[in-house]
Each structure stands twice: as C-alpha cells, then as structure tokens.
Amino acid sequence: MQKKGTFHFELSERKLLLRFLDVILSLLGLHLIGSVFEFDYFTLQEGKWIWSILLVSYLLFFGTVFELYDLTKSSDFFKSFKAIVLAVSVTVLCYILTPFLTPELPESRVQIIYFFISIVISICLGRLAYINLINAPIFRKNVILIADGNRLKEIEKEIKEADTNYNIQYVINSDESNTKFHSKAISSDKLLTVLDKGIHEIIVTRSSKFSSKKLYNDLLQAFNNGYLVKEYAEVYEDLTNRVQVSFKDNEFYKQFPFSKYNNKPLYIWVHRFFDIVFGLIGGLFLVLTIIPLVFLGNLFANKGPMFYTQERVGKNGKTFNIYKLRSMVVNAEREGAVWAQKNDSRVTRFGKFLRKTRLDEFPQFINIIKGEMSVIGPRPERPVFVGELAKEIPFYSTRHIIKPGLTGWAQVNTSYGATVEDSLLKLQYDLFYIKHRNIFLDFKIVLKTLSTVIFFRGQ
Helix, strand or coil: CCCCCCCCCCHHHHHHHHHHHHHHHHHHHHHHHHHHCCCCCCCCCCCCHHHHHHHHHHHHHHHHHCCCCCHHHHCCHHHHHHHHHHHHHHHHHHHHCCCCCCCCCCCCCHHHHHHHHHHHHHHHHHHHHHHHHHCCHHHCEEEEEEECHHHHHHHHHHHHHHCCCEEEEEEEECCCCCCCCCCCECCHHHHHHHCCCCCCEEEECCCCCCCCHHHHHHHHHHHHCCCEEEEHHHHHHHHHCCCCCCCCCCCHHHHCCHHHHHCCHHHHHHHHHHHHHHHHHHHHHHHHHHHHHHHHHHHHHCCCCCEEEEEEECHHHCEEEEEEECCECCCCCCCCCCCCCCCCCCECHHHHHHHHCCHHHHHHHHHHHHCCCEEECCCCCCHHHHHHHHHHCCCHHHHHHCCCEEECCCCCCCCCCCCHHHHHHHHHHHHHHHHHCCHHHHHHHHHHHHHHHHCCCCC
C-alpha cells in the first residue's frame, strides 16, 4: 500500500485552499489591526455577520474575475501581486458603496486605507504560504506512466506543461518490443515493487499495447489494492480543460460519444431563458451606450459603415448572418476571405479598441434574441473556413451540435486561430465545453470573459 507520510493536493483542493486562505487571513488581519490600531470600521461581532458575509462574497467574486485563483499565476508571487491589488481595490470600493449592509463610513477616512492595506497584506501572506508550503515539491503528486514507448516523452511533456505539480517518477513501456531509452524507465515486472515509494496514481494510455500479460495482471492487482488508476485522456482533460484529439484520431468517438451530450432538457431550457434575459439587457446596453460611442469613434478613426453582417455556420451546420460592429477598413476582403491575424493591418485604430474590449461583438445580442446564437458556445466560423478545417481535422463539425456563442470556453482560453493547428486547439476546448457544459461552467466562462475584457485580451 501507499507509503506513510506521502501526501499531495489535487487541482480542486489547491483552488479551494487558496480561497480558504484568502478568507481566513483577511478576516484575521482585520481583527488584528482592530486590536493594535484605533480601527473600528470593520469588526467581527455577533449580530453583524452580514458585514463579513458580504466582504467574503465580494472578495471571492472579484478574486475570480481578476484571476486570483489561476494556479499558474498563484505559483508566482509577482504575477499574483497585481491581481491581488486590483481585486482588493474593487472589493473595497464595492463594499463601502453598499448601503445598509455594510458599516457606516468612519469619520477618519484613514480607516479605509487601513481596511484596504490589511486585506492586501493578508492575501499576500497567504500567497507566500501557498507557494512555499502547499505548492512545495514535497506535496507534488507522484505518478507512474504506462504508455507505448514512442509516446512516453510526448505525454510526459504534455503533463509537465499542464501542471508542474505532477511528478512522473517512473515510466513503463507497455510495448516491450519498443526499446527507446527513457531516463525514468523501469521494466514492467517492477510495477508492484515500486508502488510503496510514495506513488499516488498510475496513468495508462488508452492505446497501450500490453505485450506482457504480467503487466496487465499487476495493474489489476494495484487497482484492487486501492491505488488510483486513470486513463490518460481523463487526466489530460482534468489538467488542460480540453478534450484530447489529434489530426489522425480515428477512434475519437470512443472517448467522446457526443450524441449523449446534446440532450439535457432542463439545462437547455434554463440556458435559453438566460439567453433571452441577457440578450435583452445586452441589446438595451448596445442602443443606449455603445452605439453613441461607436458613432463618435467612426467619425474620427473608423470612417465608414458602423455595422456589417457576415455569413457564419450555426447549429446543425445551418448558416446565418452574424451582426458585428465594423473594426476593419471598408472592403477588407475584396480579394477573398483570409484568416484573421494578430496585429492585422486591415484593422483600423478604433477597430483595435473595439476588438480589445470585445465591443465589436455586442450586436450579436440580436442573433441571440433571434435564437441563432447563445451567450455561451463555440464561436461561429465562416463556411469557407469550416469546409477547409473539416477536411483537415477529424470531427471538426462536432462543434455544430449546439448553438454557437457570443463567448465560449475556447475564446477565454485561446486567442484568434490563424492556422489549422490553432483551430485544432480551439476545437479541443469547444469539445470540452460540449462534453461538460453545465450552469457552473457557463458561470465560469462569464467570469473569465469579464477578465478578458478588463485586461484587454481581445484581438
């Protein structure tokens, strides 16, 4: 059985611990500062628990928006510090502007500064504790990887890039006819003998060819003894939040039986209800706020028509006209359709602003109200590109089994796709969304979209 004293944190546990540290240390810091200084704006007292509940709610919400709980950033203190200051600044601002539910503003405004600094310092201390303790090598997950020899190094690289807390301690070549060298390789008959060396998990690829019957039986015995055995495609999804698919994945349906992921009546009804609500709110915001702004911008830096339409592929492959605010020069594609590029010379000065803030997409609330699109889903692509990509990428058309979206899982995790390889990466995220879509994932996409807009990551 597993060696005593070994312990590790799962991805979800680390994210939960980060939130726990933020909440506990922030409240503790405010309590301590009230004990040391003349600070009485915020106190932990019976009958005033709403003060703490509201503060915690704001902190966790804006912490998510400003990516405080992104594990890749949380492992680097300097990357986290900017997000901490931004999240706490907005939290404090919203908190003091919430009437009736928060304490009355103190006569001495310096107490607000104490309030702000105390929370910032508390969260910074929590990040340092996370980096030096929870994220320390001693708590990394030790795994054994079993795969065909020609894929071992490729899979090891994918795991390291996705999560540095995975420690591949040993690798076993399931196809013993392949004798390619690997520095961590052990023979297949050593599986059971190394399990007591702090191993937490065994990863097996779906395509593994068990040329050794003993290895197969040993793997079953390890599973029966309580060791966690996972298929690599499952691990890949957990680590990357996308579905594994390649250019030559002819057995993809086995790991993604997409027909069963398109039949959730209650979820579909709730999803459509919120589409209509957000469509009406977004349409009203477009008319009252964005159109006047764009009208002025067009006069000086984007002369020409304000709107334009473009044919896109929607649910079940049906085409429709998408509405957008024009961000390119007039007649940008007089010589035919081309891929959108980073720093595209066809984009006007004002058009760059529209794209960075995603304001150019707001007219698509009209498509949402009409039922051609949803707020969340795979971004609709142009028919000419769909035809090209479907020839190159297996199952590309699978993304059309649900409505396209104004924003989506691929949009908040990647940039514009300018190549077939980029489109394959976006497809992996889109298929992950189709496979796992639910209200919580939709809410997460909304929060990440807010982060994209706030940090001007649109292109």
